[in-house]
Amino acid sequence: MRDSIHDPSNTLTEANLSEAADPVFVFGSNQAGRHGKGAALWAKQHRGAIHGQGEGLQGNSYGIPTKDTRIRTLPLEDIAQAVERFKAFAREHAELSFQLTPIGCGLAGYTPQQIAPMFRDAPANVLVPDEFKAVLEGANEAKTSTTG
Numbered sequence: 001m002r003d004s005i006h007d008p009s010n011t012l013t014e015a016n017l018s019e020a021a022d023p024v025f026v027f028g029s030n031q032a033g034r035h036g037k038g039a040a041l042w043a044k045q046h047r048g049a050i051h052g053q054g055e056g057l058q059g060n061s062y063g064i065p066t067k068d069t070r071i072r073t074l075p076l077e078d079i080a081q082a083v084e085r086f087k088a089f090a091r092e093h094a095e096l097s098f099q100l101t102p103i104g105c106g107l108a109g110y111t112p113q114q115i116a117p118m119f120r121d122a123p124a125n126v127l128v129p130d131e132f133k134a135v136l137e138g139a140n141e142a143k144t145s146t147t148g
Contacts, residue, residue: 023127024096026086028103029054029063030071039101055082062086062098066108073108076115083118091123102131 025047027039031054035044040063043049048059055063064082068074090098100119104110116135119128128136 022097023099024057025061026098026100026103026126027061027063028066028101028106028108030067030069031055031065031074032069032071033063034071035063038106039103055085057089062089064103066104066110073110076110079104079108079110079115080118087119087122087126090126094123094125096125098126100126100128100132102129105131 025039025043027043027049029035029040029043029049033050033052033054035041035049035051040049043058043061043063044051047061049061049063050058053063054065054069064079064086066074066079086098090096100122102112102115104115105112112131112135116128116132119126119132120136122128
């Protein structure tokens, strides 16, 4: 399998987003499963996200909660736990590919610098968005320059 973080062919763009019917669309959701805005709404309209389900596989999409049932932003620790559950699911389902969106960086208000490190050890079947790749590659470059 390819190294999804460093392979430039795995870039998530607006152009290929609507064309990619195969990968599971991974979006930031709320724990109430009210997929009313942003990537969650898109997942509901185009990939089978289920109203009332805030986390997990739903149709050809997977929700990672970044907001609670009252639509308040979750603490980073709670998001990190949900990301761990997602990564375990992705590892268990190597036959699938997962198209990750920059979860937590839109309506939830976090930055890629805060969220991307949670995906550092994502399996190769997770297609990481450019916003996260930039952070992860920057961290790798910094590590190389301090150890080299």
